Amino acid sequence: MQETLNFGKGHKEKILEALSKFEQGEVTSYFEEQRAKKDGCTITLYNSGKVSIQGKDAAKVKDELLAMLGLHPELTIGIDETGRGEREGPMVICGVLADTNGMRQLRDSKKTGDIAAKEKIVSEKMLASVSVTINSGAIDLLRSRGSSLNEIEAMAMAKISEFLSGLDANAKIIADGAPIKMPGPAGNAASQKINFLPKGDDLEPVVGAASVVAKHLRNSSHDMGERKTWNRKVETNEQD
Known part of the structure; x- marks a missing residue:
């Protein structure tokens, strides 16, 4: 299962801070900025601001990540x-x-x-x-x-x-x-x-x-x- 989130570059600092709290992974290409692992899922932050979450519990991890970022309705x-x-x-x-x-x-x-x-x-x-x-x-x-x-x-x-x-x-x-x-x-x-x-x-x-x-x-x-x-x-x- 895969979930995708798209963020502006202004959110990157918060995303990197959130991902730092998880087990770290190794980036595999030049357009990836950070990789982390959570509950059996791989979370990848791309240079564009896109976040990809892959794994069985991707939907759950997505909701947790959004909560950690503290993003308010806009x-x-x-x-x-x-x-x-x-x-x-x-x-x-x-x-x-x-x-x-x-x-x-x-x-x-x-x-x-x-x-x-x-x-x-x-x-x-x-x-x-x-x-x-x-x-x-x-x-x-x-x-x-x-x-x-x-x-x-x-x-x-x-x-x-x-x-x-x-x-x-x-x-x-x-x-x-x-x-x-x-x-x-x-x-x-x-x-x-x-x-x-x-x-x-x-x-x-x-x-x-x-x-x-x-x-x-x-x-x-x-x-x-x-x-x-x-x-x-x-x-x-x-x-x-």
């Missing part, structure tokens, strides 16, 4: 998209409101094998999610009217952040990727609070949860239409 809104640069099918933008600790076993959907199983975890543990699915025909329509991909994505993110912030105004908002220009504060104050984080879907658990839900929705879509406005150079390089 509501976060994570936002991510999938399908933006694809030639066919929809672009899906998703936001998830959840406790960060409840989503620590999730990562970027591109690194997740069983999307449906991970989506089930998200749906069980989240407080809410909001998704916008923009089919290929709608993408072509909006772009023919002069909207860029960044502007289309920003419109969806603004609506998502507005609704989820209405459930908890104190929740921090993190979106995967480089910053894009959001609608003005007069239209949506919540959208101005979005913190953009490159590789956020791999670094922040709730952003990873949003990535999983977005991917699950795109996988379930029956829209396989080709985008007539698709252009490889634009899809790859567009930044407003």
Whole structure:
């Protein structure tokens, strides 16, 4: 049995301190930072902040480790998209409101094998999610009217952040990727609070949860239409 937890680099000192209380193991590769053993399980801390727990009692050891770290509940809104640069099918933008600790076993959907199983975890543990699915025909329509991909994505993110912030105004908002220009504060104050984080879907658990839900929705879509406005150079390089 294996359990996975994902932490930011700011948690590493606490994790190393907790692991020092267990029997020590030998690291086996350059991307491992620390290994320890507890109740027949092997705990590995990677340079990225990922913690892998392998063994029969992995779930029990995971709960003990979280308790030792003293992590308090922290509501976060994570936002991510999938399908933006694809030639066919929809672009899906998703936001998830959840406790960060409840989503620590999730990562970027591109690194997740069983999307449906991970989506089930998200749906069980989240407080809410909001998704916008923009089919290929709608993408072509909006772009023919002069909207860029960044502007289309920003419109969806603004609506998502507005609704989820209405459930908890104190929740921090993190979106995967480089910053894009959001609608003005007069239209949506919540959208101005979005913190953009490159590789956020791999670094922040709730952003990873949003990535999983977005991917699950795109996988379930029956829209396989080709985008007539698709252009490889634009899809790859567009930044407003």
